[in-house]
Amino acid sequence: MSREVFFRLILAVSETDLFMIVFFIGIVIGIASLIFFFISNGKNSENSQMGINLKRVYCPKCGLKQPIIRKPKNERQALYGGNTCKNCGTEMDKYGQKIVE
Numbered sequence: 001m002s003r004e005v006f007f008r009l010i011l012a013v014s015e016t017d018l019f020m021i022v023f024f025i026g027i028v029i030g031i032a033s034l035i036f037f038f039i040s041n042g043k044n045s046e047n048s049q050m051g052i053n054l055k056r057v058y059c060p061k062c063g064l065k066q067p068i069i070r071k072p073k074n075e076r077q078a079l080y081g082g083n084t085c086k087n088c089g090t091e092m093d094k095y096g097q098k099i100v101e
């Protein structure tokens with residue numbers, strides 16, 4: 001992009017438009033950094049409840065592959081993720097670790 005085109009673009013937008021653009025960019029950056037935070041948090045700490053696990057999870061007892069789309073069976077699963085194995089009924093967190101109550 002040449003400098004002339006760049007300045008024409010700047011002058012073409014009013015102050016309100018400029019505010020909206022800056023506001024929009026701010027939201028996009030905010031959401032992007034939030035997503036990055038959650039993904040990196042999940043990778044760094046294995047047991048982080050706030051993390052997101054993108055890998056498939058296997059049952060710690062019988063080794064059954066757990067479905068990606070899950071139906072939460074209780075409040076904790078709804079909030080933090082996790083599964084109850086269809087095969088043996090073992091409860092695990094979203095990283096596939098057995099939950100000991």
Ligand SMILES: [Zn+2]
Nearest residue numbers: 059062085088
């Ligand atoms: Zn199982």
